[in-house]
Amino acid sequence: MLVQVIGPAGFRGAVVGAVTASGGSSTWPLILGPAPVDSPDVHTEIPLPPEEMRALVGVIDPALFDNPSGANVVPDLGELTSGAVLDFGSGCGRLARQFLQQIPQPSRYAGVDLHAGMIRWCNENLAPLAPQFSFVHHDVYNAGFNPSATAAMLPLPFDNDAFDAVVAHSVFTHVVEEAALHYLSECARVLKDDGGMLATWFLFDKRPFPMLQAFQNALYINSKDPSNAVIFDRAWLRAAAAEAGLAVVGATPPSVRGFHWTIGFAPLAAGREEIVLPEDDAPFGSIPPPVLSVPAYTIGA
Numbered sequence: 001m002l003v004q005v006i007g008p009a010g011f012r013g014a015v016v017g018a019v020t021a022s023g024g025s026s027t028w029p030l031i032l033g034p035a036p037v038d039s040p041d042v043h044t045e046i047p048l049p050p051e052e053m054r055a056l057v058g059v060i061d062p063a064l065f066d067n068p069s070g071a072n073v074v075p076d077l078g079e080l081t082s083g084a085v086l087d088f089g090s091g092c093g094r095l096a097r098q099f100l101q102q103i104p105q106p107s108r109y110a111g112v113d114l115h116a117g118m119i120r121w122c123n124e125n126l127a128p129l130a131p132q133f134s135f136v137h138h139d140v141y142n143a144g145f146n147p148s149a150t151a152a153m154l155p156l157p158f159d160n161d162a163f164d165a166v167v168a169h170s171v172f173t174h175v176v177e178e179a180a181l182h183y184l185s186e187c188a189r190v191l192k193d194d195g196g197m198l199a200t201w202f203l204f205d206k207r208p209f210p211m212l213q214a215f216q217n218a219l220y221i222n223s224k225d226p227s228n229a230v231i232f233d234r235a236w237l238r239a240a241a242a243e244a245g246l247a248v249v250g251a252t253p254p255s256v257r258g259f260h261w262t263i264g265f266a267p268l269a270a271g272r273e274e275i276v277l278p279e280d281d282a283p284f285g286s287i288p289p290p291v292l293s294v295p296a297y298t299i300g301a
């Protein structure tokens with residue numbers, strides 16, 4: 001299903017190429033990238049992460065890790081995806097695997113994730129396939145994925161202006177408000193002035209909730225692990241982006257009401273026109289997060 005994009009030139013066409021919001025754990029994060037091929041048995045020489053690892057990122061179907069046509073993995077970022085690409089919250093390499101097949105490959109690809117087992121798997125199985133691909137463990141606390149870490153947030157381990165494109169798919173949907181501010185700012189810092197960023201978000205409208213303080217702009221669905229799913233105020237998102245040095249230049253509303261928005265950002269320095277977020281009038285549906293049978297941090301350890 002293609003969804004409408006509201007935005008000026010530069011944030012082009014539909015962001016979400018393959019939206020499979022039919023529910024169930026294999027489709028939990030909506031899929032950014034080329035449409036999956038119809039055949040369930042896609043063949044490539046590139047190793048596929050084990051199923052228990054794919055379950056960790058909520059995408060089990062192998063076709064959703066593949067890009068057999070070599071298409072641009074993030075068409076809305078245009079040619080930026082053949083430059084230096086940061087995949088913030090890279091998981092078990094779903095997008096990395098697609099970028100390995102993209103023609104041309106990115107000139108540089110860096111994946112960053114707080115889950116040690118998934119980063120290890122990517123370093124052992126994907127990094128050897130292309131010298132410009134690297135994966136870095138970002139050792140920050142997450143109740144399920146990295147419970148032994150002590151830091152709540154850390155700088156991203158890259159120089160200023162290092163990347164043409166930043167992709168954060170289904171990541172800002174799992175960070176608390178303070179961390180979202182920090183990582184928006186870090187993404188802006190490492191992004192070149194003529195670069196672009198795409199990130200998915202859960203959004204709500206804070207205005208009907210008068211009990212919320214000015215500094216309370218996120219809703220959390222899980223009292224034991226707030227990162228399970230985090231829903232941000234839509235007005236806050238624009239203000240937070242501006243504080244980080246980013247303008248909101250594109251948006252794809254969810255295909256199921258309240259689910260993933262895909263938001264396009266550009267550095268404020270680029271002087272791009274900001275957009276007004278459209279209403280979310282998608283049909284209602286149910287897409288709960290997957291429930292795992294073993295502790296997440298033990299997978300791939």
Ligand SMILES: C[S@@+](CC[C@H](N)C(=O)[O-])C[C@H]1O[C@@H](n2cnc3c(N)ncnc32)[C@H](O)[C@@H]1O
Binds near residue numbers: 113114168174179
């Ligand atoms: C739902 S998964 C999506 C993975 C990948 N982006 C994809 O689309 O397949 C969310 C990922 O974000 C990572 N993550 C969440 N917060 C993070 C943070 N502060 N720093 C680095 N990674 C983070 C998690 O470890 C997890 O792998």
